[in-house]
Amino acid sequence: MVICRKFFQRILDFIYPPVCPLCNTGVSTHGELCADCWTAINWIDGPKCKRCGYPFAGEYDYDTDMLCPICASGKNELDWVRSACVYDNASKQIMLPFKHCGKIKYARFMANAMIWALRDKDVHNIDVVMPVPLAWRRLFHRGYNQAALLAQPIARAIGVRVDYDSVHRKYRPDMGHKTAAARAKNIRGVFTVVHPDKIRGKHILLIDDVMTSGATFAELYKVLKKAGAASVAGVSFCRVVRTI
Ligand SMILES: [Zn+2]
Ligand SMILES: [Zn+2]
Numbered sequence: 001m002v003i004c005r006k007f008f009q010r011i012l013d014f015i016y017p018p019v020c021p022l023c024n025t026g027v028s029t030h031g032e033l034c035a036d037c038w039t040a041i042n043w044i045d046g047p048k049c050k051r052c053g054y055p056f057a058g059e060y061d062y063d064t065d066m067l068c069p070i071c072a073s074g075k076n077e078l079d080w081v082r083s084a085c086v087y088d089n090a091s092k093q094i095m096l097p098f099k100h101c102g103k104i105k106y107a108r109f110m111a112n113a114m115i116w117a118l119r120d121k122d123v124h125n126i127d128v129v130m131p132v133p134l135a136w137r138r139l140f141h142r143g144y145n146q147a148a149l150l151a152q153p154i155a156r157a158i159g160v161r162v163d164y165d166s167v168h169r170k171y172r173p174d175m176g177h178k179t180a181a182a183r184a185k186n187i188r189g190v191f192t193v194v195h196p197d198k199i200r201g202k203h204i205l206l207i208d209d210v211m212t213s214g215a216t217f218a219e220l221y222k223v224l225k226k227a228g229a230a231s232v233a234g235v236s237f238c239r240v241v242r243t244i
Contacts, residue, residue: 018032020033021106022093023037037090041085041091042086042088043084047066049067049068051068051076051080052076052214053081053083053117068244077222080121081214081217082120083117083211083235084236085113086238086241087239087241094106094237095238098146098209099146107150110209111153111154111157113237114150114235115154117235121233123205125203126203126233127203128162128202129162130206130220131145131147131150131162131206131207132207132216133168133169133191134148135170138171150208150237154205163198165194167191167192167193168194169190169191169192170190170191172186172190183215184218187215191223192223196228199224200229201230202230204231205235206220206232207236209236211240
């Protein structure tokens with residue numbers, strides 16, 4: 001069976017040779033970036049907040065148990081969050097076409113990066129992976145939930161199921177570039193747990209393409225914990241990093 005799969009993969013590679021999803025340069029494996037595009041991305045691979053994954057600037061020898069000021073003040077409720085890279089001009093070239101222009105072929109590369117971002121976390125206790133739900137109206141216009149496309153390979157890597165339907169999301173107009181406080185207000189009350197039996201006692205890993213202010217993860221945390229979730233963590237492909 002394995003030999004059979006390898007054989008078909010070779011035929012597939014011959015017909016559709018693996019290329020860098022950003023610049024179409026040939027690469028060795030499907031879903032990889034070429035070396036130039038790889039180095040352009042600002043990967044979060046240095047010291048970071050133990051809890052929310054906020055990357056600390058500079059090359060100092062930070063204590064790995066260090067918390068950022070927001071987590072230290074107890075304002076972050078999620079168990080933990082990890083992101084693969086910083087949201088900037090380079091990662092935008094992946095994130096925006098993936099989200100808004102149907103470039104779903106980026107999903108494999110992005111999910112692989114997110115699995116890498118989980119490397120310092122013990123994911124063995126995760127029971128279920130949950131993509132951030134999309135409102136029906138937005139799903140109808142876009143045709144796909146980008147977070148769900150990322151959730152599938154991550155759930156496969158961890159060895160758990162994806163929960164697509166336990167939480168519903170009401171439609172609200174786009175949050176655009178509003179402040180963190182406005183984003184938090186705008187998202188308040190949009191999520192409803194419709195299958196609490198599938199949430200109760202579960203350790204949940206939320207999936208999103210980008211974490212902007214953290215308001216979406218925080219709101220989901222609130223409703224899932226209220227429904228009896230044992231723990232709620234999150235992982236995104238990229239995150240906005242503001243000086244705090
Ligand atoms: Zn490239
Ligand atoms: Zn933090």
